[in-house]
Amino acid sequence: MTTPYVQPYLFFGGRCEEALEFYRTTLGAQVDMLMRHKESPESPPPGMLAPGFENKIMHASFHIGATTLMASDGCGEDSHFDGFSLSLTVPTEAEADRTFAALAEGGQVRMPLTKTFWSSRFGMLTDRFGISWMITVQE
Template sequence: MPNTLIQPYLMFGGRCEEALEFYRTALGAQIDMLMRFKDSPEPTPPGMLPPGFENKVMHAGFRIGDNVLMASDGCEEGQRYSGFSLSIAVATEAEADCFFTALSDGGQVQMPLAKTFWSPRFGMLTDRFGISWMINVVTTECTE
């Protein structure tokens, strides 16, 4: 399919603004747009949102490097993520260390950064919002 683009759309169940700020600090994310439910040009159907969600994020677009992601608070509190990971490919071990340390703050490390047969540095973690990440140093050299 020509011109097909798949973009991650993350639902943060009431913590989207906090998550965006965390990714801005941890990964240098840039927020391109943010719209709250109260700013929607059409009213939200009655009973669709929990009380107090009017000020929550209806839709946001943000970039990490050249990658575009989208996010929302969704229509319910809490989030459940399983069955996928976001993978960050970096050029240096220093970048891997920096991103891994930042993302693991308040999260849980599944596999500490270490040398693998495919990379001089690879690790896996779940951040404080329940998003699973893999950090991988990509080299053009063979690793032994």
């Protein structure tokens, strides 16, 4: 590696498998790698892993389009996704409408899709896992 890069790493507090399936069906996400805590070549330090988390996801790598994201259930702590949004750019208004509606199901719309000075469609929502999204049409 010669150039640093940033990748989002999302901790779902026990709901990672559910989140990966949700993003697969709504966004076409593809899981590239998945390892459960019980599959780790090293045991976690005593007391680090919450009881019942052995089957939970220790690490996953997945991609949506050309973007790679990483995810985990963590070790048992709650997840809090404050202070950032994932920005998803799509090629058409129809795709923005479909994607926005799918991600908003079970979540909360913060700004409905609307025309803005920079895009024919832009909207913001928080999905059912607490991830904040900004959806925009590429102009």
